[in-house]
Amino acid sequence: xxxxxxxxxxxxxxxxxxxxxxxxxxxxxxxxxxxxxxxxxxxxxxxxxxxxxxxxxxxxxxxxxxxxxxxxxxxxxxxxxxxxxxxxxxxxxxxxxxxxxxxxxxxxxxxx
Amino acid sequence: xxxxxxxxxxxxxxxxxxxxxxxxxxxxxxxxxxxxxxxxxxxxxxxxxxxxxxxxxxxxxxxxxxxxxxxxxxxxxxxxxxxxxxxxxxxxxxxxxxxxxxxxxxxxx
Numbered sequence: 001x002x003x004x005x006x007x008x009x010x011x012x013x014x015x016x017x018x019x020x021x022x023x024x025x026x027x028x029x030x031x032x033x034x035x036x037x038x039x040x041x042x043x044x045x046x047x048x049x050x051x052x053x054x055x056x057x058x059x060x061x062x063x064x065x066x067x068x069x070x071x072x073x074x075x076x077x078x079x080x081x082x083x084x085x086x087x088x089x090x091x092x093x094x095x096x097x098x099x100x101x102x103x104x105x106x107x108x109x110x111x112x
Numbered sequence: 113x114x115x116x117x118x119x120x121x122x123x124x125x126x127x128x129x130x131x132x133x134x135x136x137x138x139x140x141x142x143x144x145x146x147x148x149x150x151x152x153x154x155x156x157x158x159x160x161x162x163x164x165x166x167x168x169x170x171x172x173x174x175x176x177x178x179x180x181x182x183x184x185x186x187x188x189x190x191x192x193x194x195x196x197x198x199x200x201x202x203x204x205x206x207x208x209x210x211x212x213x214x215x216x217x218x219x220x221x
Contacts (some may be wrong), residue, residue, distance in 0.1 A: 043200075
């Protein structure tokens with residue numbers, strides 16, 4: 001089944017403890033992105049990647065890192081999480097620039 | 113950057129009613145999608161529709177790119193249609209995919 005998967009789905013952590021949220025797609029898509037969703041602020045793009053080893057900042061990149069070493073994987077790294085990074089995170093992928101984007105199931109992160 | 117507006121912000125319907133949701137955007141786009149976010153938070157793809165008209169069962173969508181708007185029609189609404197409907201657009205070679213604020217739909221039995 002064609003899909004975007006994220007892990008973990010739920011995570012509660014403490015300030016400053018490094019964490020990684022994994023994202024994987026099995027559709028051979030070139031473009032992958034990370035978004036966060038916050039009440040009153042909607043969905044905002046954090047980072048995107050146009051292909052392996054090619055990444056760029058979205059609208060809210062501060063406090064996040066990404067890497068794209070393989071086409072199928074696009075992990076989101078929080079080196080030192082803070083409470084303002086408590087949010088619902090989505091990974092997404094699409095074949096190319098003008099194609100339909102598909103979203104993962106979301107990761108609900110709480111930073112205490 | 114591109115601005116996306118959606119109306120109405122909230123909509124309450126009786127089961128069986130029809131509705132129209134609107135998405136306005138401020139610049140030309142090369143990518144437009146409609147999503148349904150269900151009560152569990154999942155984003156469900158409804159339509160990829162940068163221009164033209166599409167239909168899928170009780171749902172249909174129309175995008176008039178030259179006038180910078182898109183419409184989502186829901187006919188014979190069901191309680192399972194409840195949730196938030198988002199319009200999202202892409203331009204500038206698609207890197208920046210911008211979501212509208214959403215329309216929250218509640219369908220009452």
